[in-house]
Amino acid sequence: MKILVCVKQVPDTNEVKIDPVKGTLIREGVPSILNPDDANALEAALAIKDNDPNVKVSVLTMGPPQSCEMLRECLSMGADDAYLLSDRAFGGADTWSTSNTLAAGIRKIGDLDIIFAGRQAIDGDTAQVGPQTAQRLDIPVVTYVQQVQVIGNKVVVQRQMEDGYELIEVQTPCLLTAVKELNEPRFMSIYDIVDACGKEITVWGHEDIKLSPENCGLKASPTQVFRSFTPPTKGKGEMLNGTAGEMSKSLVSKLKGLHVI
Amino acid sequence: MSVRVIVEKCKGCSICVKSCPFSAIDMENKIAVIGDACTGCGVCVDECPFDAIEKTEDNVKKDLSEYKGVWVFAEQREGKLMPVVIELLGEAKKLAAEIGTDVSAVVCGDEVDALTHELFAYGADKVYQAVHPELKNYRTDAYTKVIEEAINQYKPEIILLGATHIGRDLGPCLAVRCDTGLTADCTKLEIDPDDKKIRQTRPAFGGNLMATIICPNHRPQMSTIRPGVMDKAEYVAGREGVAIRLDVNFKEDEIRTKIIKIVKEAGELASLTDAEFIVSGGLGLGNPEGFELLKKLADKLGGTIGSSRACVDSGWIDHSYQVGQTGTTVKPKIYFACGISGAIQHLAGMQSSDYIIAINKNENAPIFEVADYGIVGDLYEVIPAILEQL
Numbered sequence: 001m002k003i004l005v006c007v008k009q010v011p012d013t014n015e016v017k018i019d020p021v022k023g024t025l026i027r028e029g030v031p032s033i034l035n036p037d038d039a040n041a042l043e044a045a046l047a048i049k050d051n052d053p054n055v056k057v058s059v060l061t062m063g064p065p066q067s068c069e070m071l072r073e074c075l076s077m078g079a080d081d082a083y084l085l086s087d088r089a090f091g092g093a094d095t096w097s098t099s100n101t102l103a104a105g106i107r108k109i110g111d112l113d114i115i116f117a118g119r120q121a122i123d124g125d126t127a128q129v130g131p132q133t134a135q136r137l138d139i140p141v142v143t144y145v146q147q148v149q150v151i152g153n154k155v156v157v158q159r160q161m162e163d164g165y166e167l168i169e170v171q172t173p174c175l176l177t178a179v180k181e182l183n184e185p186r187f188m189s190i191y192d193i194v195d196a197c198g199k200e201i202t203v204w205g206h207e208d209i210k211l212s213p214e215n216c217g218l219k220a221s222p223t224q225v226f227r228s229f230t231p232p233t234k235g236k237g238e239m240l241n242g243t244a245g246e247m248s249k250s251l252v253s254k255l256k257g258l259h260v261i
Numbered sequence: 262m263s264v265r266v267i268v269e270k271c272k273g274c275s276i277c278v279k280s281c282p283f284s285a286i287d288m289e290n291k292i293a294v295i296g297d298a299c300t301g302c303g304v305c306v307d308e309c310p311f312d313a314i315e316k317t318e319d320n321v322k323k324d325l326s327e328y329k330g331v332w333v334f335a336e337q338r339e340g341k342l343m344p345v346v347i348e349l350l351g352e353a354k355k356l357a358a359e360i361g362t363d364v365s366a367v368v369c370g371d372e373v374d375a376l377t378h379e380l381f382a383y384g385a386d387k388v389y390q391a392v393h394p395e396l397k398n399y400r401t402d403a404y405t406k407v408i409e410e411a412i413n414q415y416k417p418e419i420i421l422l423g424a425t426h427i428g429r430d431l432g433p434c435l436a437v438r439c440d441t442g443l444t445a446d447c448t449k450l451e452i453d454p455d456d457k458k459i460r461q462t463r464p465a466f467g468g469n470l471m472a473t474i475i476c477p478n479h480r481p482q483m484s485t486i487r488p489g490v491m492d493k494a495e496y497v498a499g500r501e502g503v504a505i506r507l508d509v510n511f512k513e514d515e516i517r518t519k520i521i522k523i524v525k526e527a528g529e530l531a532s533l534t535d536a537e538f539i540v541s542g543g544l545g546l547g548n549p550e551g552f553e554l555l556k557k558l559a560d561k562l563g564g565t566i567g568s569s570r571a572c573v574d575s576g577w578i579d580h581s582y583q584v585g586q587t588g589t590t591v592k593p594k595i596y597f598a599c600g601i602s603g604a605i606q607h608l609a610g611m612q613s614s615d616y617i618i619a620i621n622k623n624e625n626a627p628i629f630e631v632a633d634y635g636i637v638g639d640l641y642e643v644i645p646a647i648l649e650q651l
Contacts, residue, residue: 011284011466013466013467013469013606014467014604014606016466016467016469016605028279064296064297064298087297088296088297090297091285091296091297091298091299092263092297092298092299092300092301094300094442095433095436095443096436096437096441096442096443099437122467123465123466123467124445124465125445125446125464125465125467125586125587126433126445126446127429127433127445128429128432128433128436128443128445129433130433131401131430131433131434132433132434132436132437134434135405135433135434135437135438136437139517140401140402140517140518141401141430141434142401142518143401143426143429143430144426144430156521159426160426161426161523162425162426162581163525163526163581164523164524164525164526165523165524165526166398166520166522166523166524167520167521167522167523167524168518168519168520168521169518169519169521170517170518170519171517174517180574181580217297218263218299218300218301221442222440222441222442222476222478222479223442223443223444223474223475223476224301224474224475224476224477225300225301225302225303225472225473225474226303226460226473226474226475227302227303227472227473228282228302228303228304228465228470228471228472228473229470229471229473230469230470230471231464231468231469231470231471231609231612234612234617234630234631235630235631236629236630236631236632236635237617237632237633237634237635238633238634238635239629239634239635239636239637240634240635240636244638244639244642244643244646245646245649247636247638247643247646248636248643248646248647248649248650249646249650251618251634251636251647251650252647252650252651254634255595255616258616260594260595260615260616261562261595261651
């Protein structure tokens with residue numbers, strides 16, 4: 001069985017801060033990480049491999065050359081090989097373009113049984129690239145997967161809903177997007193870190209995956225950023241003083257005065 | 262649209278390099294160079310003190326005039342409309358009035374007559390009905406096929422879907438099938454007064470940045486909308502409209518997933534988006550039992566409890582209670598933030614509450630920056646004291 005995991009290197013948005021004076025993003029010192037949901041996707045693939053040594057796990061990303069660091073991390077967690085789609089023509093892609101590029105890369109890799117991806121990346125939070133890649137490959141997709149069981153050429157998954165889950169059976173090949181409830185990603189192992197150093201990362205540009213520059217990156221993106229801005233903050237209100245009892249009394253009388261309680 | 266450096270004007274100050282949220286700008290020979298990671302967001306255009314960076318429009322123009330009307334995906338579960346559908350209809354009405362067009366709903370199910378009348382009452386002028394036993398429950402392949410065919414036949418200019426676990430699955434599939442753009446999780450929609458195109462604003466970067474997205478040369482323009490953000494449409498009993506039946510046919514094996522069973526767990530989610538009072542807890546509770554105290558206050562006010570992401574990640578409470586960027590967006594009358602420090606991702610989900618009350622031991626917690634009333638103190642003393650006063 002061949003499994004591919006789509007991953008993305010993202011800035012750790014939990015570490016991003018706003019310059020209080022200029023209202024702009026401070027990104028200095030913000031570390032780049034393997035997108036959290038993608039780590040769950042990789043763990044799901046590696047867990048299948050743990051139970052069946054014939055399973056091969058590959059990882060694929062689209063991004064700038066420095067994404068190699070993250071791919072090395074994936075190899076050090078236990079992935080067998082790694083592919084990087086990197087080309088100036090891929091830059092500035094929206095989800096339409098990204099899914100088009102990933103699908104072209106996946107076609108070149110070929111013969112896959114399961115493709116995993118994270119539900120969404122923390123820099124964009126769109127959750128679109130997974131299902132869109134599946135549509136381009138014309139394979140079934142299940143998003144928000146919180147449990148996976150492989151049974152022959154079928155996969156039975158739990159699809160997380162707002163108020164519970166659906167138990168879904170899907171045929172392979174298929175694409176599944178992982179949520180954090182799926183598993184606890186493993187750490188890199190010393191053995192695999194050493195092993196990963198010797199592994200080659202395959203790098204492909206647009207010609208390698210037979211994609212014209214017109215069909216990737218910013219040029220092919222139907223959506224465009226019209227403008228971006230830091231969100232207006234609500235502004236600080238009143239700090240109450242006194243003992244817990246006094247503050248509570250003051251709060252309740254203020255809320256009653258406003259007719260909200 | 263792309264961003265370009267005007268080399269003659271660039272002074273090499275590197276302010277743009279620091280301002281770029283995507284680390285896409287480098288200095289080469291003291292001139293700014295825009296790299297692959299550029300998304301065309303334009304932050305650098307505003308930051309450059311020398312007007313040396315400009316945005317250029319692409320000149321692709323297609324005939325988009327065939328596409329007319331605002332559509333709403335009327336998501337139903339177990340024969341009931343999702344609350345977000347009423348919010349979408351409210352927003353669609355406003356957009357349609359500004360463009361000068363009508364509002365339609367698309368509903369899929371095994372039995373949709375009652376839903377159709379409800380959709381008319383909430384303001385739909387037309388309802389496109391897809392009726393088939395296979396459409397009773399949502400499945401990606403089935404819904405995508407049916408709605409894609411309807412889009413190709415009737416050509417709407419705008420489609421709104423709720424950013425639910427279903428809308429966020431269906432929307433991306435439809436966008437690729439119809440070869441158009443989709444903007445996820447929008448919190449604000451506006452019509453450009455000049456060209457009548459839609460401007461879609463959404464949080465990005467974990468809520469640190471807001472981005473306004475356009476889809477100028479493709480139709481339909483598609484958005485998923487965060488539940489709980491838009492104002493609900495008004496219900497007018499007896500309002501009528503036009504029902505249009507869609508042809509629905511499935512070939513064998515065309516729907517490639519099978520639902521074995523549907524399992525309900527937490528039942529409180531709907532009450533979180535609809536709640537007038539939410540008492541939310543963070544790691545400052547110290548232990549999962551702390552939610553019991555919050556529940557007492559919530560019960561007294563007739564509201565519900567909520568949670569920060571940290572408590573969900575710690576396994577203290579189910580994720581369906583999570584308020585914030587990756588949880589639920591809420592706008593109650595009063596939001597109590599108890600022992601919540603106020604990460605930007607949390608603020609993104611509750612900032613539009615009418616009144617925010619923060620209770621925290623740490624007087625420097627960022628939550629106080631958005632609170633209408635701030636109480637520095639131990640929530641285990643303050644909340645019982647509030648309960649006494651009510």
